[in-house]
Amino acid sequence: MHLSTDYLVVGAGLSGLAFADSLITHDPEAELVVVDRRTQPGGHWADVYPFVRLHSPSAYYGVDSMPLGSNRIDVDGPNAGLYERATATELQTYFADVVEKLAATGRVRVLLGHENLDDGHLRDLATGEVHELEVRRRVVDAGYLEVSVPATHTPSFDIADDASFVPVHLLGDHVESSSYTVLGAGKTGVDAVLWLLDHDVDPERIRWVRPREAWFMDRARFQPLDLAVDSLEGFAADAHAGATAKDQDDLLGLLEDAGRLTRLDPTIPATMWRGAMLNDHELQRARTVTDVVRLGRVRRLERDRIVLDQGEVPTGGALHIDCTAHGLRNAPPTPIFADGRIVLQQVRHKTPPYNAALLGFVEAKRDDDETKNRLCPPNHYTVGVDEWARTVARTWRTEGSWRTEPDLQAWVAGTRLNLLASLPQHLGSERAQQALARYVGHVGDAVANLERIAAGS
Structure with missing residues (x-):
């Protein structure tokens, strides 16, 4: 043919x-x-x-010409008050x-x-x-x-034939184990922990191997449609932090204080940022798992021990759940x-x-x-939080170059895939006006300052 x-x-x-x-x-x-x-x-x-589930709302996911979902705000459950996720x-x-x-x-x-x-x-x-x-x-x-994704990736560590191990997509077939060890610090690891908790597994029966801590974004500040002003306030906070931060550490502190970045353990420096979102309900539930192993990456999983970069721990007969795919x-x-x-x-x-x-x-x-x-x-x-400054500055500089492209600006304003597409309908509110003024007042300085921080890091 x-x-x-x-x-x-x-x-x-x-x-x-x-x-x-x-x-x-x-x-x-x-x-x-x-x-x-x-x-x-x-x-x-x-x-x-x-x-x-999607970690972001369905309302701005998919293809432009076909809506995903019904643009519904959930009224109960862990996503209550936020737009539905497919x-x-x-x-x-x-x-x-x-x-x-x-x-x-x-x-x-x-x-x-x-x-x-x-x-x-x-x-x-x-x-x-x-x-x-x-x-x-x-x-x-x-x-x-x-x-x-876990179903198609090959783990980066050796697995003994008699080790108790399962990829996360098969977790539902193994819910009767006496204890569990989640391998992976990212969004998939969080999902596995939350699934276990939802199936009445006591947090004390869960161990969590987290080679490094991850930064997450608050889903409540990335909401479309009727909640677009919440998102605008979030971007205004980004611009303020970007414009005023003295260095990388100061930038992260300002973003965390503003609720733009959050981490499972505020006492441990976080170095990973892949852009995954959690809401406060998910964050607080995940924090109930306190048996956390921080000895680097898994090198080998055996029947009776886990060998890691910086030591080893006994398996204790736990089922080990692979959540280490890179996205x-x-x-x-x-x-x-x-x-x-x-x-x-x-x-x-x-x-x-x-x-x-x-x-x-x-x-x-x-x-x-x-x-x-x-x-x-x-x-x-990006994979590391040190890249936040560079990638956000690049976005804002690129979008600034579109000011002389009216058809491109019209497409951006009209596509359902734009988180802030509905914002013009809400600009009459005082909240929106204050957030817009704050964003516009800082974004120019933020681009230059973030580029300086990125060059230094």
Whole structure:
């Protein structure tokens, strides 16, 4: 079979689908083929642990043209007072609906269970059949920052054959253990702890191996729609901290005091920041687990002991739960637009669907790669808190360069993927006016000061 298309999008996960959705919306002539090795769309959402939810609200996740959820504020449960967050099952259904919607345009063909051979051919992984593919314009790499999840990653430590071990996505099959040890300090580790607590496991039966402490963001300050002023106040606090901080330590202190960053143990310096969100309910519950091992990374798991960088501890017969997958790949930034190729990366920090849709808009509306790369410089994916200053400054400097791009500004204001899209409806309130004045008054100085701090760190 011979195929011909304007764009080949390699990856039918969130970024690939959000880019495709945006591109065909703003370029009415474009034709796309989207290919993915998986047999269902949604990328890593096809492989996640069953009890995972979005850590951010559904209202600004997904693709631009199709809402996710019902924009409902939860009235009870651990997320009460905040906008709903989709479950893994809801997201899997959503991405299947997105693919159906794209295919219905007649301009997008999604080939699941296929791989791109990088030589003008695709292979059907079920039959082995190879198809010729002519790409008239660009290949779009939607997997450059491909997510690593527990179900698909290989642990970085050795595991003895007789060790009691389970990846987190299979935790539900092992709930009868007498005790548990959670391996991993990030959001997945928190989710595993909360799942155990929700299933009536006493905190004293849980040990938590945390090689380093992580900073988390307060989900209550990243809310859309009717709660957008709360988010604006949060960004104003960021700008104030960025403009006034003397150095890296002072910056972190100001952000923690303002509630922008939080950590499980305030007495232990936190060095990891991947942008994960918790609310106060989750934070307080996770803190009930007090048996925390801080001896570095796990090197080997045996039946009766855990060997770590800085020592070892007995297993005590516990079931060990692997929560050590890294999330987004820490790949070096590379120009997004190049001859015959687009490499999807973040422009605004920590907002993957927004970034992918933004790049689809810019590809459709600008003619030359020099302009496109000027408007959309890649913003490095962060793992350490020392990178907060650099990545936030890069976001604000980039967004500042859009002031002379009215169509781009209009897209930003109108996309449902923009956390603050509803803000104009609330600017009549005194709270909003005060927050806006505080943000505008500090953001210019913050960019320069954060760049200075980033250079020093």
